[in-house]
Amino acid sequence: MAEEQTKRKLRKKNARPKRQKASNRVSDATVKRLSKYYRTLQNALSAEKTTISSEEIGRLNGLTAAQVRKDLSFFGAFGRRGLGYSVVDLHRAISRILGLHRTWNVCLVGAGNIGTALVHFKQFAEQGFLIKCVFDSDPQKIGKAVGSLKVHDFSQIKPLIEEENIKIAVVAVPAFVAQKVVDQLVDAGIRAILNFAPISIFVPKGVAVRNENMAIEIEALSYALSSKGQKPRQILTD
Amino acid sequence: MAEEQTKRKLRKKNARPKRQKASNRVSDATVKRLSKYYRTLQNALSAEKTTISSEEIGRLNGLTAAQVRKDLSFFGAFGRRGLGYSVVDLHRAISRILGLHRTWNVCLVGAGNIGTALVHFKQFAEQGFLIKCVFDSDPQKIGKAVGSLKVHDFSQIKPLIEEENIKIAVVAVPAFVAQKVVDQLVDAGIRAILNFAPISIFVPKGVAVRNENMAIEIEALSYALSSKGQKPRQILTD
DNA sequence: ATGTGTGAATCGCTTCACAGCT
DNA sequence: AGCTGTGAAGCGATTCACACAT
Numbered sequence: 473m474a475e476e477q478t479k480r481k482l483r484k485k486n487a488r489p490k491r492q493k494a495s496n497r498v499s500d501a502t503v504k505r506l507s508k509y510y511r512t513l514q515n516a517l518s519a520e521k522t523t524i525s526s527e528e529i530g531r532l533n534g535l536t537a538a539q540v541r542k543d544l545s546f547f548g549a550f551g552r553r554g555l556g557y558s559v560v561d562l563h564r565a566i567s568r569i570l571g572l573h574r575t576w577n578v579c580l581v582g583a584g585n586i587g588t589a590l591v592h593f594k595q596f597a598e599q600g601f602l603i604k605c606v607f608d609s610d611p612q613k614i615g616k617a618v619g620s621l622k623v624h625d626f627s628q629i630k631p632l633i634e635e636e637n638i639k640i641a642v643v644a645v646p647a648f649v650a651q652k653v654v655d656q657l658v659d660a661g662i663r664a665i666l667n668f669a670p671i672s673i674f675v676p677k678g679v680a681v682r683n684e685n686m687a688i689e690i691e692a693l694s695y696a697l698s699s700k701g702q703k704p705r706q707i708l709t710d
Numbered sequence: 711m712a713e714e715q716t717k718r719k720l721r722k723k724n725a726r727p728k729r730q731k732a733s734n735r736v737s738d739a740t741v742k743r744l745s746k747y748y749r750t751l752q753n754a755l756s757a758e759k760t761t762i763s764s765e766e767i768g769r770l771n772g773l774t775a776a777q778v779r780k781d782l783s784f785f786g787a788f789g790r791r792g793l794g795y796s797v798v799d800l801h802r803a804i805s806r807i808l809g810l811h812r813t814w815n816v817c818l819v820g821a822g823n824i825g826t827a828l829v830h831f832k833q834f835a836e837q838g839f840l841i842k843c844v845f846d847s848d849p850q851k852i853g854k855a856v857g858s859l860k861v862h863d864f865s866q867i868k869p870l871i872e873e874e875n876i877k878i879a880v881v882a883v884p885a886f887v888a889q890k891v892v893d894q895l896v897d898a899g900i901r902a903i904l905n906f907a908p909i910s911i912f913v914p915k916g917v918a919v920r921n922e923n924m925a926i927e928i929e930a931l932s933y934a935l936s937s938k939g940q941k942p943r944q945i946l947t948d
Numbered sequence: 949a950t951g952t953g954t955g956a957a958t959c960g961c962t963t964c965a966c967a968g969c970t
Numbered sequence: 971a972g973c974t975g976t977g978a979a980g981c982g983a984t985t986c987a988c989a990c991a992t
Binding site for chain 1: 736738742746749772808809810823826830832877901902903910916918923926935936938
Binding site: 499542553554 | 970
């Protein structure tokens with residue numbers, strides 16, 4: 473789930489008893505890999521493969537076979553020893569796990585540069601994520617069309633997402649309004665947010681957040697190039 | 711003494727996947743957080759704050775103060791005990807660490823829907839990542855303009871990136887050609903790749919890759935909504 | 949009194965290795 | 971034989987807790 477959940481960090485002075493953290497939840501990393509396996513299986517289906525091994529799934533994704541088997545084992549036993557996995561069955565199983573066996577209505581907040589691109593982003597629709605409405609608060613944009621959708625006033629969010637039964641929102645607004653927008657989304661009934669604003673957003677427990685921060689990723693590349701052959705931990709203080 | 715050391719490993723597994731002897735490398739997670747701290751400090755600068763504590767940096771990013779201090783400690787001692795960090799100094803220090811004190815020329819491969827949006831994506835330019843040329847292999851796109859840039863034939867990649875001294879490429883092409891494109895980019899001298907194609911790509915050691923996979927992120931939201939209140943690890947086996 | 953810097957303890961993810969099924 | 975499913979080991983990342991600096 474989200475890395476930006478609201479976190480209550482209590483000062484635990486004398487933690488004598490070992491606190492049972494109840495960490496039987498599946499890790500975030502596992503869920504992301506499941507998405508990769510899912511895509512691998514889609515490709516295997518297209519290639520009319522009937523059977524696939526954990527080794528092959530791993531190789532195609534740069535992972536070990538053990539990792540693949542362990543990930544799947546959190547949800548059940550889908551393979552057959554000595555044979556591998558049925559492509560069709562595993563594909564269906566993962567689609568159920570990820571909730572991709574159905575469609576999800578989605579709304580987009582922010583009809584700017586990124587938002588507009590996302591309306592035309594085919595992969596969302598292909599996996600069943602259907603952008604049903606677009607919101608903005610700029611009067612110049614409200615009423616205009618983005619793709620085949622009309623831009624609505626953000627203040628109309630509540631009735632419109634109720635009407636379309638929307639639980640997932642894509643947020644592509646400037647950083648300085650992101651938290652305010654998110655608060656209103658949660659208040660309107662949104663339960664999951666894909667955040668493109670380059671800032672940490674906070675949501676109540678029970679709401680999921682994923683961040684898509686392109687600036688961070690390219691900065692990691694800059695770091696990789698800058699630190700080539702250097703040892704970290706050198707003194708840079710001036 | 712124990713005799714077990716002479717035991718032979720008959721099981722010599724062919725461990726093909728990444729054998730990265732991690733050692734004293736700074737973790738990826740640390741680098742990504744550094745980017746967040748950097749943005750936090752930019753905001754603090756705008757707000758004309760002079761000093762900031764690890765507690766505040768952490769709170770603004772949903773992290774513990776200890777995490778912030780530990781991350782920074784990999785690179786040096788930037789703070790002053792009892793006082794916190796100088797906003798200006800820490801900002802400059804992190805920009806040096808991440809390589810953001812300079813500009814980077816970047817090329818974009820794939821003038822489709824996403825690629826076009828990225829040309830107009832302000833955050834890249836603001837952090838010094840300048841898209842200098844755009845490539846595609848579709849004859850219908852070559853020669854046309856994307857923003858203020860002309861789309862070049864991908865086969866011209868080598869001379870053009872040499873001329874502009876480009877080491878970073880943004881790849882926004884369909885999955886089925888992504889690996890081929892990446893191979894040619896590496897061959898042409900690219901050392902860092904931001905990959906938007908929804909597939910794992912493989913590069914030689916010494917080349918950095920970051921993946922930006924929006925479908926994976928939204929699928930994680932679908933999972934979060936689907937698995938609400940359910941226990942994973944339910945018994946499906948007999 | 950305040951808040952950093954950092955070993956030590958802890959947590960949790962990944963990999964190993966093998967039992968067990970086909 | 972071939973390959974999965976899974977406890978246990980291994981190990982990297984996070985958190986704790988406190989000495990130390992201002």
